[in-house]
Structures are given as structure tokens and as C-alpha cells.
Amino acid sequence: MKAVVLYDTAYGNTRTIAESVASGLGQGAAAVPVEGFDTETLRPGDLLVVGSPINGWKPTARITEMLADLGRRRLTGVKAAAFDTRVKLFIHGDAAGKITRALEAAGAGIMGEPMAFYVKGSEGPLMDGEAERAAAWAAGLAASLGNGTV
Numbered sequence: 106m107k108a109v110v111l112y113d114t115a116y117g118n119t120r121t122i123a124e125s126v127a128s129g130l131g132q133g134a135a136a137v138p139v140e141g142f143d144t145e146t147l148r149p150g151d152l153l154v155v156g157s158p159i160n161g162w163k164p165t166a167r168i169t170e171m172l173a174d175l176g177r178r179r180l181t182g183v184k185a186a187a188f189d190t191r192v193k194l195f196i197h198g199d200a201a202g203k204i205t206r207a208l209e210a211a212g213a214g215i216m217g218e219p220m221a222f223y224v225k226g227s228e229g230p231l232m233d234g235e236a237e238r239a240a241a242w243a244a245g246l247a248a249s250l251g252n253g254t255v
């Protein structure tokens with residue numbers, strides 16, 4: 106079983122969160138940029154976490170393209186979760202929910218609710234404590250895998 110945290114980023118904040126998620130997951134999980142990652146290498150039993158900045162109320166073009174490539178039911182047996190990074194606005198749109206729905210449509214087993222992490226401005230930095238919150242969220246995902254609740 107492998108655990109991959111696929112991310113896209115413009116200013117590095119989503120990479121920082123992806124790296125925290127990988128460290129919280131443990132067990133050799135790796136944070137990997139979405140460009141160049143071959144989703145054909147995913148196998149039943151693997152864990153896939155996908156993270157994107159919100160860009161114009163949706164995931165980035167590279168994440169959207171990767172999700173479109175997955176095709177229907179390509180991820181059967183793969184466990185998956187999604188997060189986004191966003192600014193704290195009254196209306197900010199959503200990327201993690203859209204990613205979650207695409208992963209589900211591709212056949213993945215979804216672990217928990219889509220998660221949001223916050224930056225102070227478009228270029229960051231992350232709001233205080235968000236990297237730690239990401240690691241704790243990931244540790245929760247790993248625990249639910251370990252005790253068979255997903």
C-alpha cells in the first residue's frame with residue numbers, strides 16, 4: 106500500500122500543507138506535485154489525498170485535468186480524501202468538495218469530509234497553526250484506516 110498526497114501550488118502554501126499531511130499520515134507517505142504524476146500507478150488499497158488552492162471558486166487547471174484523466178471507476182479500491190487552501194472571505198467558493206466529488210465519481214472510497222486550510226492573503230503565508238492542523242487531520246485519516254472504520 107502506498108500513500109500519495111498530490112498537490113498543486115502557485116506560491117508554496119499548498120505544498121507546505123501537503124507535506125504536513127504526508128508527515129501526519131506517516132508510513133512513507135509522500136507529497137508529490139500533480140504535474141508528472143502517473144495516476145495509472147495507483148492500486149487498490151492505496152491512499153490518495155489531493156490538495157489544491159482555490160482558484161476562481163474551483164481547483165487549479167492542473168488538478169482539474171488530472172481528475173478528468175482519472176475516468177470513471179479508475180480508482181476502485183483506492184481510499185481518498187481532499188483538501189484546499191483558501192483565503193478567509195465571506196464568499197470563497199470551494200475546491201476540496203469538487204475534488205471529493207470527482208474522486209468519488211472515479212470510484213474511490215472517500216474518507217471523511219473535504220477539508221479547508223487558510224492563507225492570510227493570495228500569496229500566503231498560511232494562517233497560524235494551519236500546518237499543525239493539517240498534520241493532525243492526516244493523523245486522523247491514518248487512524249481511521251488503521252482501525253478499519255473506512
Ligand SMILES: Cc1cc2nc3c(=O)[nH]c(=O)nc-3n(C[C@H](O)[C@H](O)[C@H](O)COP(=O)(O)O)c2cc1C
Nearest residue numbers: 114115116117118119158161162190191192197227
Ligand atoms: C487567480 C487566483 C484566484 C483565486 N481565487 C480564489 C477563490 O475563488 N477563493 C479563495 O478563497 N481564494 C482564492 N484565491 C486565493 C488562493 O486560494 C491562494 O492564493 C492559495 O491558497 C495559495 O496557495 P498556493 O500558495 O499553494 O498557491 C485565488 C488566488 C489566485 C491567484
